[in-house]
Amino acid sequence: MMSFLTDFFSFSFLLRALIGGSLVALCASLLGTSLVLTRYAMIGDGLSHVAFGALAVAMALSASPLAVSIPIVMAAAFLLLRMSGSGRVRADAAIAMLSSVSMAAGIVVISLSTGMNTDLYSFMFGSILSMTRSDLTLAVILSLVVALLFVFSYNNLFAITFDENFARASGIRAGLWNGLLAILASVTIVLGMRMMGAILISSLIIFPPLSAMRLSGSFKGVTLVSALSSLVCFVTGLFLSYGLDLPSGPVIVLVNAFCFLLFALISLIRKRSGPGPLPKP
Amino acid sequence: MSRLLTLDQVTFAYDRRQVVSDLSFSLDEGDYLAIIGENGSGKTTLLLGLLGLKEPAGGTIRRSEALRAHRIGYLPQQVPEQRDFPATVREIILSGRLNRHGLVAFYKKEDRQAADAVIRKLSLEDLEKRSFRELSGGQRQRVLLARAMTAAEGLLLMDEPVAGLDPIVSHEFYRLIRQLNKSGTTVIMVSHDIHCVTRDATHVLHLGYGHHYFGTAAEYMSSDLVASYLPGHGRKKP
Numbered sequence: 079m080m081s082f083l084t085d086f087f088s089f090s091f092l093l094r095a096l097i098g099g100s101l102v103a104l105c106a107s108l109l110g111t112s113l114v115l116t117r118y119a120m121i122g123d124g125l126s127h128v129a130f131g132a133l134a135v136a137m138a139l140s141a142s143p144l145a146v147s148i149p150i151v152m153a154a155a156f157l158l159l160r161m162s163g164s165g166r167v168r169a170d171a172a173i174a175m176l177s178s179v180s181m182a183a184g185i186v187v188i189s190l191s192t193g194m195n196t197d198l199y200s201f202m203f204g205s206i207l208s209m210t211r212s213d214l215t216l217a218v219i220l221s222l223v224v225a226l227l228f229v230f231s232y233n234n235l236f237a238i239t240f241d242e243n244f245a246r247a248s249g250i251r252a253g254l255w256n257g258l259l260a261i262l263a264s265v266t267i268v269l270g271m272r273m274m275g276a277i278l279i280s281s282l283i284i285f286p287p288l289s290a291m292r293l294s295g296s297f298k299g300v301t302l303v304s305a306l307s308s309l310v311c312f313v314t315g316l317f318l319s320y321g322l323d324l325p326s327g328p329v330i331v332l333v334n335a336f337c338f339l340l341f342a343l344i345s346l347i348r349k350r351s352g353p354g355p356l357p358k359p
Numbered sequence: 360m361s362r363l364l365t366l367d368q369v370t371f372a373y374d375r376r377q378v379v380s381d382l383s384f385s386l387d388e389g390d391y392l393a394i395i396g397e398n399g400s401g402k403t404t405l406l407l408g409l410l411g412l413k414e415p416a417g418g419t420i421r422r423s424e425a426l427r428a429h430r431i432g433y434l435p436q437q438v439p440e441q442r443d444f445p446a447t448v449r450e451i452i453l454s455g456r457l458n459r460h461g462l463v464a465f466y467k468k469e470d471r472q473a474a475d476a477v478i479r480k481l482s483l484e485d486l487e488k489r490s491f492r493e494l495s496g497g498q499r500q501r502v503l504l505a506r507a508m509t510a511a512e513g514l515l516l517m518d519e520p521v522a523g524l525d526p527i528v529s530h531e532f533y534r535l536i537r538q539l540n541k542s543g544t545t546v547i548m549v550s551h552d553i554h555c556v557t558r559d560a561t562h563v564l565h566l567g568y569g570h571h572y573f574g575t576a577a578e579y580m581s582s583d584l585v586a587s588y589l590p591g592h593g594r595k596k597p
Contacts, residue, residue, distance in 0.1 A: 115440075115444060115445075116440075117440055230462070230463045230464070230465075231462060231463065231464055232464075233453075233454065233457060233460070233464040233465070233466065234457060234460075234462070234464050236446070236450065236454060237454045237457050240441070240444060240446055240451065240454065241435065241438075241441065243412075243433075243435045244433055244435055244454075244506070245454075245457070246410075246412050247410045247411075247412060247429065247431060247433040247435075247458075247510075248429055248454075248455075248457045248458035248510060249429035249457075249458050250457060291445050294445060295445050295446075295447065295489075295490025295491075295492065295493065296445060296446060296447040296450060296490065297444075297445060297446040297447075297450050298450065299445070300445045
């Protein structure tokens with residue numbers, strides 16, 4: 079075990095993956111709590127596909143992946159928010175549309191430029207080798223912003239998540255907040271995507287809050303459990319994938335799925351054993 | 360009694376399509392206004408306008424000082440997504456106080472005391488720590504009423520508060536609102552239920568396509584409009 083750990087930490091890229099990835103997983107789970115509860119969870123999925131297309135374009139142009147994909151994904155996030163708000167196009171259909179078009183465009187661009195190769199494979203399923211120094215810096219900045227938001231404006235965030243109309247009537251500028259959440263989710267997805275893979279990154283947003291909702295009936299409880307379980311699942315998954323020589327993204331998703339099943343089982347046992355006193359928030 | 364709200368020839372529109380047109384009425388503190396009208400006659404739009412969430416396309420709305428500071432207890436229509444929301448009753452009721460905070464929002468002692476007072480007033484002590492998703496429809500509506508009262512004691516604005524509740528629970532809810540009104544709270548309620556409206560309300564606003572009726576409840580009951588709205592004569596409520 080010790081030699082496993084010393085091996086692990088002797089590679090600086092692994093250390094970067096561990097720190098950067100943990101921060102991204104933490105941000106994803108916190109933002110995810112709000113996104114899942116406001117029924118915007120599918121936006122995370124849509125954005126990851128857009129990020130795939132954007133990343134392919136960046137590779138073809140040999141441009142910086144972050145500089146190209148972050149603005150594109152942010153624009154897509156605002157577009158999707160608008161579409162789901164206006165009620166004209168059904169939001170889920172709109173997201174599916176945008177997802178498949180971005181994915182298709184990305185694959186065509188890759189075929190035209192570098193050809194189908196290992197790049198595509200690591201795009202789709204993630205690689206722990208991908209966390210660069212600039213990614214890590216951005217991950218630190220992102221988590222600072224998310225942390226500030228949750229520490230100082232947690233109550234506003236709760237109000238908007240629970241009841242946007244009431245929040246607006248209380249003078250909270252919901253449009254501004256939704257925009258901010260969309261921006262932060264975009265950065266989270268772009269950062270996490272290359273490690274988790276384009277088709278798996280949305281699980282970091284969706285799984286932790288859903289698991290947490292099995293255990294806790296309070297918003298505070300769900301937020302805390304979600305963050306904690308996301309962190310534990312990510313670190314466990316990363317070590318497992320390294321030890322078993324498997325791609326990191328899928329292993330992390332499977333650990334999250336296991337956690338969900340475990341929490342669901344606990345909640346089932348609790349219900350069986352009678353109504354009893356509820357867990358404190 | 361002081362004037363709370365005056366609307367003068369107000370029009371609301373979405374994409375140039377007028378939803379409410381040429382509406383004038385005024386309301387004093389302590390009034391109980393029932394807003395009725397067919398589906399699509401703009402009841403919810405009018406509420407959003409009173410809350411300041413929708414700008415009128417024409418006319419003027421004059422609000423008293425208190426209303427300008429978002430001091431309105433708003434009870435929106437329940438959305439289905441809320442039913443399985445993980446939040447405790449206390450978390451929800453406290454959030455009514457957010458109209459007194461800005462971007463940085465930490466609850467203070469007086470916020471917690473205000474929430475406690477409302478919790479006692481509506482006898483919600485036993486539910487305080489329970490999760491919203493475990494409550495019955497009637498309990499949920501009491502919790503949302505408590506949140507509205509925590510936001511503002513003086514004015515309650517409700518959008519079909521008894522929709523989806525069974526008759527006994529609705530009856531109980533109306534009784535609660537009547538008590539609050541008797542003790543000085545101004546009530547504005549959108550409702551389909553004309554019986555309770557005419558029994559409890561002091562004023563009635565009937566929104567129609569084209570023209571509106573505004574008057575005291577007694578005047579309204581003797582008008583022709585009622586005949587077309589009472590069950591048996593008009594459309595059954597959904």
